[in-house]
Amino acid sequence: MDVNHITAWPAVAVALGGVAYFAAIYLAAGLVASGVRVALLRRGRGRLLDPRPLPAGQVARERRQSAVSIVIFGVGLLLPWAMLVHGWASVHSSNPPLRVVLELLALLVWNDIHFYTVHRVLHRPKLLRAVHAAHHRSVVTTPWSTYAFHPVEALLLGSVLLPPMLLWPFTPLALALLPVLSLTYNAIGHSNFSALPRRWRWLSNAQDHHLHHACHRGNYGFLFTFMDKCFGTQLPHDAARAVIEAGLARDARRGGAA
Numbered sequence: 002m003d004v005n006h007i008t009a010w011p012a013v014a015v016a017l018g019g020v021a022y023f024a025a026i027y028l029a030a031g032l033v034a035s036g037v038r039v040a041l042l043r044r045g046r047g048r049l050l051d052p053r054p055l056p057a058g059q060v061a062r063e064r065r066q067s068a069v070s071i072v073i074f075g076v077g078l079l080l081p082w083a084m085l086v087h088g089w090a091s092v093h094s095s096n097p098p099l100r101v102v103l104e105l106l107a108l109l110v111w112n113d114i115h116f117y118t119v120h121r122v123l124h125r126p127k128l129l130r131a132v133h134a135a136h137h138r139s140v141v142t143t144p145w146s147t148y149a150f151h152p153v154e155a156l157l158l159g160s161v162l163l164p165p166m167l168l169w170p171f172t173p174l175a176l177a178l179l180p181v182l183s184l185t186y187n188a189i190g191h192s193n194f195s196a197l198p199r200r201w202r203w204l205s206n207a208q209d210h211h212l213h214h215a216c217h218r219g220n221y222g223f224l225f226t227f228m229d230k231c232f233g234t235q236l237p238h239d240a241a242r243a244v245i246e247a248g249l250a251r252d253a254r255r256g257g258a259a
């Protein structure tokens with residue numbers, strides 16, 4: 002089937018195709034990030050950013066939560082599909098490479114603005130307790146934490162493409178690739194692993210996403226740092242040192258007492 006003619010698809014095919022698409026990229030990103038992390042650690046390359054042990058059952062819980070998010074993201078594709086069907090939005094008829102690259106850059110910047118805004122709102126005390134706490138159950142993150150959200154958070158984050166689609170006829174390829182890039186970056190951000198020297202950190206704000214989980218605040222951005230810098234919420238690289246050392250010391254005392 003041609004994604005340029007997605008408006009001709011029946012709704013059930015859009016929903017099922019969406020679920021299959023998000024499931025495939027979640028599994029691929031999780032497996033690749035886990036595999037790379039294990040391979041590099043075995044070779045003595047890189048280090049765990051937060052060396053505290055995972056609670057029993059964390060990865061299984063993250064996969065269960067992510068399965069619900071995958072269904073929400075996949076079925077949620079019916080919204081942009083309906084926008085196309087009813088003529089509220091349109092897509093470009095082909096995929097010129099330069100246009101795809103420029104649109105992807107614009108969408109990545111928008112993705113950061115959208116993610117930061119939703120994320121900061123979800124850190125309001127009542128919403129944090131009711132919704133965002135589901136993601137923060139992973140204090141030490143794994144590549145499988147990426148989609149481990151409360152369903153309301155999945156709905157909010159899944160809306161990222163709707164405003165730009167109302168404003169511009171994006172190429173189908175740029176729209177399809179945004180979730181791939183976003184999830185790849187998300188998997189890096191939750192891998193709890195650093196193989197990059199500090200001077201390369203500008204490449205990857207995600208290297209510091211573990212600080213957000215360890216400190217429960219700050220570093221609300223996604224790919225870029227401009228929103229955290231603009232609003233004064235960027236954490237220093239050693240922000241979690243005290244909480245990580247306290248956690249390790251507590252574990253050591255428990256181990257000694259056992």
Ligand SMILES: [Zn+2]
Binds near residue numbers: 120133137213
């Ligand atoms: Zn958060």
Ligand SMILES: [Zn+2]
Binds near residue numbers: 146191
């Ligand atoms: Zn996270």
